[in-house]
Amino acid sequence: MRHDPERDAARFLGGAMSPDDRAAFSGHLLRCPDCWSEVEQARRGRLLAESVRTAAPPALRDRVRGLVEADRLDVDVDVDEPARHGRWRWLLPVGLPVAAAAAVALVVALGGSGTPEPPSLRQAVADYSAERLPGAQLPEQRAPDLTALRLQPVGAGGGSYAGLDVDGFAYRDPAGRRVVLYLSDNAFPEAPGAEQLSDEDGPWIVRRGDVTVLCARLPHALLVVGEDDRLVRSTAQALGVL
Amino acid sequence: MDDGDFLDAFTEHLDRLHNLARGLTVSPQDAEDLVSETCLLALRGWRRNPPDDAAAWFATICLNAARSSYRRRAARPVEVTGEDWLLDRVDERADTAGSALSSIEAGRVREAVGQLPVPQFEAIALMDLGGYTAAQTAKIVGAPRGTVLARVHRGRKVLARVLADEREGDR
Numbered sequence: 220m221r222h223d224p225e226r227d228a229a230r231f232l233g234g235a236m237s238p239d240d241r242a243a244f245s246g247h248l249l250r251c252p253d254c255w256s257e258v259e260q261a262r263r264g265r266l267l268a269e270s271v272r273t274a275a276p277p278a279l280r281d282r283v284r285g286l287v288e289a290d291r292l293d294v295d296v297d298v299d300e301p302a303r304h305g306r307w308r309w310l311l312p313v314g315l316p317v318a319a320a321a322a323v324a325l326v327v328a329l330g331g332s333g334t335p336e337p338p339s340l341r342q343a344v345a346d347y348s349a350e351r352l353p354g355a356q357l358p359e360q361r362a363p364d365l366t367a368l369r370l371q372p373v374g375a376g377g378g379s380y381a382g383l384d385v386d387g388f389a390y391r392d393p394a395g396r397r398v399v400l401y402l403s404d405n406a407f408p409e410a411p412g413a414e415q416l417s418d419e420d421g422p423w424i425v426r427r428g429d430v431t432v433l434c435a436r437l438p439h440a441l442l443v444v445g446e447d448d449r450l451v452r453s454t455a456q457a458l459g460v461l
Numbered sequence: 462m463d464d465g466d467f468l469d470a471f472t473e474h475l476d477r478l479h480n481l482a483r484g485l486t487v488s489p490q491d492a493e494d495l496v497s498e499t500c501l502l503a504l505r506g507w508r509r510n511p512p513d514d515a516a517a518w519f520a521t522i523c524l525n526a527a528r529s530s531y532r533r534r535a536a537r538p539v540e541v542t543g544e545d546w547l548l549d550r551v552d553e554r555a556d557t558a559g560s561a562l563s564s565i566e567a568g569r570v571r572e573a574v575g576q577l578p579v580p581q582f583e584a585i586a587l588m589d590l591g592g593y594t595a596a597q598t599a600k601i602v603g604a605p606r607g608t609v610l611a612r613v614h615r616g617r618k619v620l621a622r623v624l625a626d627e628r629e630g631d632r
Contacts, residue, residue, distance in 0.1 A: 225611070225614065225615075226611065228614060229607075229610040229611050229613075229614035230607070230610060232610075232614065233595050233606075233610035233613070233614070234595070235595070235606065235607070235610060257614075257618070260617070260618045260621045260622065261614050261617040261618055261621070262617075263617075263620075263621040263625075264616070264617025264618055264619070264620035264621035265589055265617050267570050267617075267620050267621065267624055268570060268574060268585050268589035268590060268617065268620060269589050269590075270567065270570065271567045271570050271571055271590070272476075272480045272590060272592070273476075273479070273480065273483070274476050274479075275475045275476050275478075275479035275496075276479075276489075276493070278493075279475065279479060279493050279496060279497075280472060280475060282493065282497055283468070283471060283472065283475065283496070283497065283500050284468065284472075286497055286500050286501055286504075287464055287467065287468050287471075287500070287504060290464075290501060290504055290505075291464050
C-alpha cells in the first residue's frame with residue numbers, strides 16, 4: 220500500500236486497522252517522522268477538543284423532564300422558535316390539575332370572616348392547592364432566583380385571575396416544601412382579616428386553611444403562597460418585599 | 462415503550478447531547494435550546510417508532526436541528542462567550558505537553574472548533590465533544606467511516622496547530 224501518513228494516522232487513531240496492520244504501523248511510526256508528526260498532532264488536537272466536555276447542567280435535566288411532561292399533557296409547546304421561547308418552555312405547567320383539591324381550597328378560601336374573599340386571591344389559593352398554575356402562557360419575566368433558600372423552580376405559567384394578568388412561578392425545596400409566587404402589574408386586593416406587616420400600604424399576610432398568603436404591593440404586586448409560614452416569610456424577605 | 466422509557470433514554474444520553482449541542486451552537490443558552498428542540502422532536506418520533514440505536518438517533522436529530530438553525534442564520538457559530546467554560550470545564554486531563562489547559566484556553570479551543578470547515582467541525586463535535594464512535598458518526602452524517610476519520614483527523618490537526626501557535630504568540 221502507498222505510504223500516506225495522513226490516511227494511515229487517521230486509520231490508526233480511529234481504530235480502523237487490523238491487528239496486524241496496527242502492529243506494523245506502530246513499528247513504522249518509530250522510524251517515520253512524517254507519520255509520527257501526524258499521529259502526535261492529531262492526538263494533541265483530540266485531547267484539546269475532549270478537554271472541554273462538561274456534564275449537562277441540572278437545570279437542563281429539569282427542562283427536559285418538564286418538556287416531556289408538558290407534551291404528554293398536550294400543552295402547546297413551540298419547537299419552531301426555540302431561541303425566543305426556549306428559556307421558558309421547560310417551565311410550562313408540570314403539575315396535574317387536581318379538581319378535588321381545588322374545590323376544597325375554594326371552600327377554605329372563603330376565609331370565615333363573612334366578607335367575600337377577592338376572587339383573585341381565592342383563585343391563587345385554589346391553584347396553589349391544586350398544584351396548578353394560572354395558565355400556560357409564557358411569563359413576562361424570568362423566575363426570580365430563590366436558590367439562596369434552596370428553592371428550585373419547577374413550573375411557571377401566565378394567565379388571568381378575575382381580570383388581573385398574573386404570572387405564577389412554582390418552586391420546591393429539597394424537603395419537598397412548595398412556594399408559589401404570583402406576580403401582576405396590578406395590585407392584588409386585600410384579603411379580609413389580613414394582618415398588616417408594616418404601614419397601611421405595606422405587605423399583609425393571611426392564613427387560609429393550611430396555606431399562608433403574603434402579599435406585597437411595592438415594588439411589585441406579588442403574592443407568596445405556601446404551606447410553611449416561615450418559608451413564605453423567608454421568600455418575601457429574599458425578594459426584598461418584607 | 463412509553464414516555465417514561467423515552468425520558469430514561471434521553472437523560473441517559475443527555476451529557477453527550479449537551480456536549481454535542483454546545484459544540485454546534487454559539488452560546489450555552491443556544492445549546493440548551495437545541496437540546497430541548499431535539500428532545501421534543503425525538504419524543505414525537507419515539508412515540509411513532511422507537512429507534513434501535515437511541516444514541517445515534519438523538520444525535521442525528523440534534524445535528525439536523527442545528528443545521529437548520531445555522532442555515533437560517535446563514536452562518537456557522539464562531540463566537541465564543543464561554544463563561545460557563547470558565548467554571549465547568551474538565552481540566553484534569555493533561556495534554557501531551559503535560560500542562561493542564563487554562564479556562565481561557567478552553568474558550569479558545571471552542572473558538573477554534575467553530576472556525577473549522579463544516580464537515581470537520583461536525584466530525585469533531587460528534588466524536589470528540591459528543592463522544593460518538595466513528596461508526597456512529599458515519600451513520601449520523603451519512604458519510605463513509607474512512608471519510609469521517611479523515612475529517613476528524615484534519616480537524617484535530619488544525620486545532621493542535623492553531624492552539625500551539627497561540628501559545629507561542631502568548632509568550
